[in-house]
Amino acid sequence: MLKISFTIIVHFTLFFVFFIVNVITITTTTTTEFDFGSLTLSSLKLLGDAHLKNGTVSLTRDLAVPNSGAGRVLYSRPIRFRQSGSHSPTSFNTFFSFSIMKLNPSSIGGGLAFLLSPDDDSIGDAGGFLGLGGGGSFVAVEFDTRMDVEFKDINGNHVGVNLNTMVSTQVCDLGEIGIDLKSGDSVNAWIEFDGSTKGLVVWVSYSNLKPKEPILTLNLDVDQFFNDFMYVGFSGSTQGSTEVHSVEWWSFSSSFNSTASSAAPPPPVVSFMNPTANPIMPPPSLAPSASSNAQQKERKSTCHSGLCKQGLGAVAGVVAAGAFVLALFAGALIWVYSKKFKHVKKLGSLGSEIIKIPKQFSYMELKVATECFNANRIIGHGAFGTVYKGILPENGDIVAVKRCSHSSQGKNEFLSELSIIGTLRHRNLVRLQGWCHEKGEILLVYDLMPNGSLDKALFEARTPLPWPHRCKILLGVASALAYLHQECENQVIHRDIKTSNIMLDEGFNAKLGDFGLARQTEHDKSPDATVAAGTMGYLAPEYLLTGKATEKTDVFSYGAVVLEVASGRRPIEKDATGFRKAGVCSNLVEWVWSLHHEGRLLTAADQMLEGEFNEEQMRRFLLVGLACSHPDPLARPTMRSVVQMLVGEAEVPIVQRTKPSTSFTTSHSQLLLSLQDSVSDCDGIITICTSSENSFNGRDIV
Structure with a gap:
């Protein structure tokens, strides 16, 4: 009896939905909206x-x-x-x-x-x-x-x-x-x-x-x-x-x-559309007119029925009455459904965090894909995990599988990365295909980038990365950061912008990845002080002193990346010819600014390019790098303006020849220099604990 009643309710509900939709169709104009974020294969x-x-x-x-x-x-x-x-x-x-x-x-x-x-x-x-x-x-x-x-x-x-x-x-x-x-x-x-x-x-x-x-x-x-x-x-x-x-x-x-x-x-x-028949979460709207779901509504401007000819009042009355009846049937339907399925299993806390992610993989799938996480399949190491090359048995797709380290901090960072990147959609961000949480393991599955990371392309490739490729990569990263900072529903601060976290696809298009340190916040909200974390040489001075990550700290890191890509030198190097005395960890920003002071800015260009670059373009990129590296965060440009500068749609701000002095105390400045000189592995992750008085203790470096 319950089954028969349930079926009757469903049929009546569908009938009234069909009736009301047709009434509305008569009185509306044709509108079609869709985008790649909401389209399905069909x-x-x-x-x-x-x-x-x-x-x-x-x-x-x-x-x-x-x-x-x-x-x-x-x-x-x-x-x-x-x-x-x-x-x-x-x-x-x-x-x-x-x-x-x-x-x-x-x-x-x-x-x-x-x-x-x-x-x-x-x-x-x-x-x-x-x-x-x-x-x-x-x-x-x-x-x-x-x-x-x-x-x-x-x-x-x-x-x-x-x-x-x-x-x-x-x-x-x-x-x-x-x-x-x-x-x-x-x-x-x-x-x-x-x-x-x-x-x-x-x-x-x-x-x-x-x-x-x-x-x-x-x-x-x-x-x-x-x-x-x-x-x-x-x-x-x-x-x-x-x-x-x-x-x-x-x-x-x-x-x-x-x-x-x-x-x-x-x-x-x-940068992708949904290839499955199940729509995924569309990208966040950037404007009131933005489309977040594919939809097609049809209206006809001419009347073809007596009901329509009686005026809008009659139409509104029918629609209101139909909606009322529909609400009654829907209420009955919900009551029956809740009685029948009152013991539905609730999602766990992890499931609620990742419900928006495209696909959930099984542990066995990823174990087979990576040949039991074979050491020969390791292609990289993230801040809190190891990355393996995988071949999915279902379709043969080649992917990157990131395996979380088993420390509590590693799991926290993985969950942070999962919850943030699962809601992001941009062609210059690494695409998350799915996830797995089984057998005490947390695994993330990404598109595999065939050209590896930017740092390897700069420093380990047999041939130098051509200048046009470098320009395209820097523009792509700037576009991704402009999206994270200003175009997302909630602002995202990456906190770990560096060349090893920038991946390159088959066309050498930049894909920013590794969101393990990223933080989400509401736009225009003052950031909270946290444990400063990141890689020395890319960290803004005010972030080291206050522990407050803002979009301007990301801009500083991006400036370091620009100078690194243009010069072919790491942000902090040892025994680098042309820097200070051998054995001292030298700062790239200081060196480029000194060349700018001497009127020899183009001397900073990567010697491996052998002059194969557009001088005006090289000068523009170096000046943008210095502008982003300004000691005063308020003087740094936004990433949206950086994009306009790089493509020539906006002028680069005047960068003074002498590097501006910081507003920090002498003890703070000496501390920053000592921190830089104490880092033996310039690519290593550091975390620095800060206090409300902005004071440091050498023991806080881990």
């Missing part, structure tokens, strides 16, 4: 060579030999682009981040395009056609890497608007704004269309911040190119080349209410 349609790889969408194949192929990815549901009868067009805006990487540097050609098409089944030709066409009409914004005389291309590095033809209606040279599509760097694009003015506008930048000036503007006669329903997505192709075209982030919003589409989608906070 939300995308892959055609041709398109496939998923490492959480991004690759439009073409990863082949080291030249080939010609095409691929297309579409949002699987058609979107209303024109109202029936009136033919009024929708307004839409989209933001996406993409990269074009050459597996063979001498083999180039092809490109990708943002696409609107009424057809979701066919795909166009490879080569210079970018996979567009295929027998159907289309509107596309192309990013082309090869000059094709047949299509009247201006060069092999341009953006253009294509309307049912491969000959661009309007085109612009991306070199004019410093963008190189073939560099392998992540490129950001914003496209907006205003349905009332019929204006299409395009912006392009390396930065997450939309430029003030668009690169393309165009009036679009939508009646010629829009159908009532269209599909949106991307198309790409190779042209006898080894280019790989990847879409790393995508958000889209459309509405017939022009005010709803006036604000552009937020910048990316995630």
